[in-house]
């Protein structure tokens with residue numbers, strides 16, 4: 345496999361770019377593996393990579409029903425941040441951000457991580473007080489965080505609606521190390537690096553059934569034949585309940601909801617940061633891609649389905665939020681919009697945990713926020729599968745927390761679209 349470097353770019357330039365090797369193999373499924381990860385999204389691929397890299401494990405496969413990154417991994421608005429307060433999230437997301445900072449080097453693949461600052465607009469003194477508490481906690485626990493007054497915000501982001509906004513802007517809570525990355529490059533980077541460590545990546549391989557015996561999974565039925573597995577990890581995001589039912593495990597505290605993303609026609613440089621607007625039922629976030637398109641999104645769609653496309657009422661809702669906060673977008677044309685199927689948990693927090701079956705492990709419940717989590721999610725899920733116990737950082741990410749009353753996220757918003765404002 346070619347190692348990407350300035351030298352390999354120059355060398356391949358001389359041969360008309362014709363000699364690049366394929367990025368990862370396309371193997372036939374073997375009859376069995378020690379570990380099978382179901383789901384070739386970011387979390388599944390990252391898990392396979394860290395199982396091989398951090399734990400030296402072999403005979404690992406990732407089975408993906410479609411193509412890599414065809415799920416939420418390649419559909420999100422790519423915001424990466426670690427601005428959480430409560431211990432359950434604080435250390436997990438900060439670890440993830442630190443992994444992001446080294447990811448392109450780690451994978452020898454440019455994931456285009458751009459630390460351009462995440463700016464949450466503040467609209468009332470009460471909101472500023474709450475943000476100050478959260479951002480001070482972040483500073484005290486080793487993360488960068490700032491509160492900007494209105495003058496600073498106007499200087500840094502001049503195009504916002506400062507004149508006649510329905511909810512006047514009074515300042516912002518800012519994390520400068522936060523930013524965006526190129527989502528499909530993350531999938532390809534993890535796939536390539538995992539493949540180099542011997543992981544079989546099996547695309548067009550849908551799991552259609554789970555065979556169990558004596559409280560263990562013994563094999564997976566797939567569209568490319570049966571595969572026996574020593575250990576199995578589910579990392580299928582919006583399809584988690586379906587897989588859970590195949591394993592005959594009953595109900596999960598997860599609902600599948602659609603979330604849309606939008607891209608405008610390319611514009612000249614307009615916005616150099618990620619800006620988030622959430623007040624009075626509005627929920628809106630926006631950044632500008634390297635190609636110039638404005639990339640933005642808002643709430644979940646108001647009704648559920650497994651279709652990866654959204655509905656017009658939400659398009660109107662999001663465009664209203666866009667023009668209310670950035671009126672200069674009023675005459676910009678929308679280029680594309682699409683949806684992903686989100687795994688919304690009932691308290692808005694994820695699962696990285698064991699299950700009632702001895703050798704089955706669960707990675708799910710990422711809601712809106714699983715892109716930024718993907719490196720740490722893969723890191724800690726691999727650790728759980730390898731050592732059969734959770735690291736203390738993710739100890740609370742289990743299914744028992746609803747019975748034990750453990751609160752991981754300060755808001756605990758769950759699957760209700762309007763609670764995520």
Ligand SMILES: Cc1cc2nc3c(=O)[nH]c(=O)nc-3n(C[C@H](O)[C@H](O)[C@H](O)COP(=O)(O)OP(=O)(O)OC[C@H]3O[C@@H](n4cnc5c(N)ncnc54)[C@H](O)[C@@H]3O)c2cc1C
Nearest residue numbers: 383385386387409415416417420423551684713714715716
């Ligand atoms: C529009 C949108 C915007 C978002 N914006 C952000 C953001 O700005 N920041 C952020 O942090 N997060 C964001 N997210 C959330 C984030 O994208 C997800 O939480 C995260 O990608 C989920 O993990 P994943 O990549 O592994 O999921 P996926 O990419 O969905 O991976 C799951 C994979 O499992 C496969 N699969 C399902 N069933 C089977 C089966 N039976 N057999 C085999 N394979 C199967 C699917 O095909 C899929 O490829 C957003 C999501 C969406 C949809």
